[in-house]
Amino acid sequence: MSTKNNGQANALIQEVYKVIKTNIQQAKFSEAILLCQKQLAADLPDNDRIEVLYLLVVAQRLQGEHHGALESNKMLLELNAEHARAWQENGYLYSAMGEHLKAAQAFYQATQLNPALLSSWRAIQPLYDKQGNSKAAAIAKGQVEYLAALPSAVLGATDLMYEGDLHTADRICRQFLQTKKHHAEAMLLLAEIGIQLKVYGEAEFILSSCIELYPQNKVAGMAYLKLLAKMAKFAEAKTLADKLLVASPSNAILLCAKASAMVGLGEVKGAISIYQDLLQQNQDQPGIQLLLGHALKAQGDLSAAIAAYQRAYHFNNELGDAYWSLANTKTYHFSDAELAAMEALVSKPKVSLENRIHLHFALGKSLEDRKSFDAAFAHYAKGNQLKQQQIKYNPDAFEGQVAKQIETCRPELFARLQAVGEQSADPIFIVGLPRAGSTLLEQILASHSKVDGTMELHDILGLASKLQGQKNQYPAILSDLDKGYFARFGQKYLQDTHVYRAGAPFFIDKMPNNFLHIGLIKLILPNAKVIDARRDSMACCFSGFKQLFGDGQEFSYGLEDIGRYYRAYEKLMSHWDSVLPGFVLKVQHEALIDDLHGQVQRILDFCGLPFEQQCIDFHKTERAIKTPSSEQVRQPIYRTGMDQWKNFESHLSALKDVLSKGA
Template structure:
């Protein structure tokens, strides 16, 4: 369809929507319903169909057609489970039908998806009062007071943000701040929008400015802590937590933020001590039980981690993350009773979306362990579909990024800037796709006396994000920068990552996504080593598809998307081989398993390291490991995972098709 025809179709649809809204405003509900059905009979995009369905539900409810409205809303929520106003409509409908429990669940779900829905909070308050739920009443009253006290523009921008209209929210918020320069809630909101847009540098500046102006603003402080954790700036996060704790020494959120930062810094024992002290005061804190489990797992104390995860779901039976964390140990086996409880929970109406996603992935892993492969795939597919709806990943964006890297990072760029960077040989980067064996390579190298294992460091990604800015100027800007920038970037990387080192000559940065930025790495750290962890495509992609990642890796929640990502990765790695010959060592996971000693010697030679036997006996090395493969690399080499995907082969045709395309 031409641009002209697309524009005309969009205009006609907008006119139809406005007509339906006018009929609703004029209480002409039957006419509005008829117009909705007329539109739904046509050829609509998914987003347009959802918009018309929502208007239909509103018109049917106001017309008194409650059963029809519930049915229409069911169709809407099947198309978009996170439509907050559809959940709000469910609340109104159940309220009209005197189904107060279902009404409360629906309004609650609406507020979870869009905490700025003042109408849902106001509807919840009397329902909680009837239930004599004092804690929920207090939360609702506080939220109503907070939202009602916001300027209309800020409340509107907040609503837009939660509805996913980030650029509109950003525009409204900036316009308000032009007239109200240092309004704390508007500053906080602009930072929150920036975080969702992944403009982390700007969000960090806004939050630090907000706290400088309003040091007592607890929400700004907590949001800043969350951002620092997301950026893996754990030293800064710990320092900020300590500063905020001076005024609120017993604040559980701040103490947990400090403990999480300490886990990031490798001070896991002290973090565990904080969690245990908090639980000694009150054991019924499932979120802290979960965090304790993560810290214990990182330390290798799996039995204690399992106990913490089990306590988490015992205190909160719908806590999907607790079940997933058990499944994600890769060694835990669920009992029949646990499996039945998960299946019952995931089927419940009104179940929180995040809990449902976690439960589907946990059920997939559990059923795969029981060799019920078709049932397992059904849950993996449902979990991935729900996750896709949350993130709206577009594979073309990444493919354009790869194309820009190839276009910009040509031999003449590296020839011109070959002496521009910091000459240190300290860093060893391990890149590739998640679930490709990078944790195993890290464990092998970290078992060497001259190498520190750290974690998936965010520093290269952060630098790339800053260079990108809001004008999409990275990587093109690399050819325009003054040469002096590159050595400074390299020095800053070494300075900022020093906190994660333990004093060895070399250290590892295991952020897999750094493969996109190998050109940048070469320019700022020309003597660094880069190792590409490569795994057979079907095995790698399926392993990623069935893994629920804590953050990022949005490409992994769809078979076609992950296949396209893998192909783009292969294309880019081939480019680096051409323009930077010898800079990257490729280690094939399957070859490593077949010839451990030979591949270890090859890796050590590449890194200019003498052979040491602990690298072969890597599973005996004691260190904190925070990735999903933590328990697997504490065991000797095993082959069982190499062909797991073949049990699911009939379900993986979309992936196989993408990977086989030339």
């Protein structure tokens, strides 16, 4: 369908929504129901179907058709299990039918998905009172008082944020802050909206300002800690955690935040001690067991990590992340009992969406290990489908970013700004797609006596985000910046990453997504080295599709999306080779496996490093590794993963079709 036809269809459905809503407001419920049913008989996109179903549920409830409304809502929640207002409708329906326990459960689910639903909090409080659950009733009462006291604009913007309308929420919040410049809740809300929009630099400024203005505001402190961790600013996060711990030295959340920052800084033993101290007081803390497992895995103590993950699901048998963390070791094999437990859990409606996503990916890996490939793919596909409900990835937007890089980063730009950046040759960037072999390349280079391995550093991404700003200025702004900025940016990068180094002359920055910013890297660090970790397209894309990432990589949860991303990546890498010849070394994963010695020599020559045998014996190098490939690179080279995608070939036609079209 053309863009014009799409626009006409959208305008038409919006007009229909307006009529249905007017009918509901005028108590013409039968007319509203008939109009909804007429729309649902048509071939609607999922988003429109969800909206019409919601209006149908409301009309049916107000008409007194409780059972019909529940059936309509069931269809809605099958399309979007995280629709907070649909859960709220279930709460109203069960209350009207006298099923108070089910009503309380539905209202609770609504408040978990959208904590700004004041109506649900008000409805759930008396239900908790009836159950004699005084603790839950007190929490609900406190939330009602907190939300009711918020200015209407802030409450409305908060609601919009949780409903996913980030740009409207952002606009309303900014308008409010023009009149109430230092309103704490509004500042915190604007920062949270910024985080969800991935404008991390602005969110960081708002939160740091909020803490300056309100040093006793614990919510601001915790929000800032979370953001620093998300931005991988672990040194700052550890410092802030220590500062906040002065007032609350035994606060488990702050201690865990400090320990997580320490893992990020490579201080893994100290972090493990903190987790173990907390668990010594009480083992029944599944979240901390999970964090302990991650730290032990990063340290290389896999058996202890597995035991921690098992304790995590022992104390919370619905904790999908514990099962996925076991699967994500890539070496763990689930027992029949564990497999049966996961299969039972994933079909329970009360299990949260987040837990079900983790369980589906874990089941996919477990069944793949058992060579039940069709059943495994069904779980991978369902996990990816559910994950897509949580994210709003737009492949057109990413392809637009690539087009802007190609348009801006022309030979004349680099000729005009030649050698204006910081001249240090210390950084070695490893870029590419996730699951393309970048961790193996990092382990090989980090085994060299003159190279420090670090982690996936976020500094280049952070700089790009700051240059982007609110007005989408990046990368076009590179043409307009004063020449002096580039050296300062390079110096700042070296200064901020120094904390991750251990004294070697060179260090690795293994952030795969930096391939989008190679032009920026060349301008601020012209003598850096860049290595492109490349892998067969089908193997790489399907490996990404099977992987549940901790954060980011939103493109990986759809076969067409990941195929389009791979093609855009290939197109951009070809552009960099054209405008920056010799700046990037492509290392093909399959060639590395076939000729380890020859490829290692080639990599070391590119980096200006003498040959060292320990680069061949990389699996013997002991260092903390936090990526999904951590256990694989602690083994010698193996070929078993090269053709795994062929076991699923009958399910991958959508991916093949996209990849066959070329860049």
